[in-house]
Amino acid sequence: MTEIKGEGNGIPGQQGPVSNFTEAEFEELSSELHSNALRSPDPERLYIAFSSKKSLLSQALRTDDYFNSAIEVINILERNSKMESSVLLGLDLVEENLDVIESHLSNPVGKDTLKTRNQCAEAIVAFGQGRDKRKATEIFVRNLNLLKLNYLESGVSPIVTFAALEMAGSSDDKDTAGKADEALTQMMDHYLSVAFYHKGHGQEIAIRFIRDKLNNLGIDSSELIDRWLDSSPGVFVVSENLNALVSLEKKRPGIGTLLNKQFGICNFARYPEEMLIAQYDEVDKTDLPYGVILFNSFDHNGAFYETRKGLNSLRKQLKGKYSLRVVETNGKLDIVKRLHKLSRKYGDSHKISFAIVGGHGDKNTIEFGKDDSSEQRLSYPEFFIDSVFKRERMAKYSGYFTDNPTIVLISCSTGKSEKGIASLISESYGTIIAPSEDTAGSSSFKITEEGGKLFFKVKFPGAKTITFIKGRPIDPNVQT
8 A cells, every 4th residue: 555645735936735645545535536526425424425435535626646636625615505514614625725726727837737727716616605705705715717717628517617706706806807807808708608609507507606606785686687699699689688798787776676566677778777776866857858779678589789879879969858667568468557657656757658569579579578479569450450449448448649740660661551550559659669670780760859849760781761640651762
């Protein structure tokens, strides 16, 4: 039986404790680790298996040949959340050996250096979360350049990298914290892309990270993630919204929850940041007249993320004159609920002066939910079949608006027919502006004001602009 005598800890200029244990002893320990880990044993058995070998594990950490196996054991102990004593044992071992663990994080030895680096980062993250965040933060600050690498180069997994960068971002040094935060933002898109394109565990890690991030912001993650994943391309939408939400929360803590709960907003990246911040700041102000930006919360092809430029121009032209209130809906009934809530909050001072409405559509239909069921869409044939009842109902809803408001439909081909959905809506709601064909890209707005009334000139990319008043098109070129 060969006796292993570790003469150092792998750190230049430092002398570690002598490791007096046999190779067979440690092979037995490693074998026990892997068999236990793979079979998902009873937590108590796992703890008992390693608690009596604490000194052996500590010695192994300081012997290059056995470091990898030892740090893997420790990470399993730390992850055993069902048994506090197991977690505490793992944290104790990390705390007693932080110097050598950081050394292997920076300069891993052995054949599988990437795995070693990831195991070290994972152990330090757990230590920071469960024992001493300040010490863990100092380590990650010292290794910030490493964490900023692509994880395929650094070897540190996405979920561990995110946690490590967040710790570095909590540094008291503002410059360092800023660099860590910038790195986190830059790497987020890459990591989420890898996770979502490679199904299975990678996607589970990404979703777990997203849920944790949203929960830390105090936001209900289930609805938001469902909306984001139902859009395409999913990776783009998820990362865009997460980045937008993090940026908003830094400027206005609590803004995400307020906008989601009071206005149904899930897709924060669709709208200019300044617009959402103004909505948050002015949520209780009623001195200015206002318009509504009402979008379907679902978006099967990501088209509504192209509207930011046009909406930002709208915001700038109306700043100080009109407030803008963004709402998102999930079905026709939700439209009514949202309009009613707006009326209860602001209606005593002002009714809605205008609306920008976004929903995928065609000449007869506008979608306001996930599918094309009757509960999720406005459809011309439905209104045509029972015109009296439907129009009376629409007239009732028009009470939420000022007399003869302008409604712009960012909805493909809704202005294509004289007997289509845009024409029908105009019979009850005043002036309706809609595209003649399918359109893509950001619509542009030019607004003038005469006699206290706003006039909209709208351009839809790839389509003519058709204006309907009282059921008839103003543009004689409208198709029938």
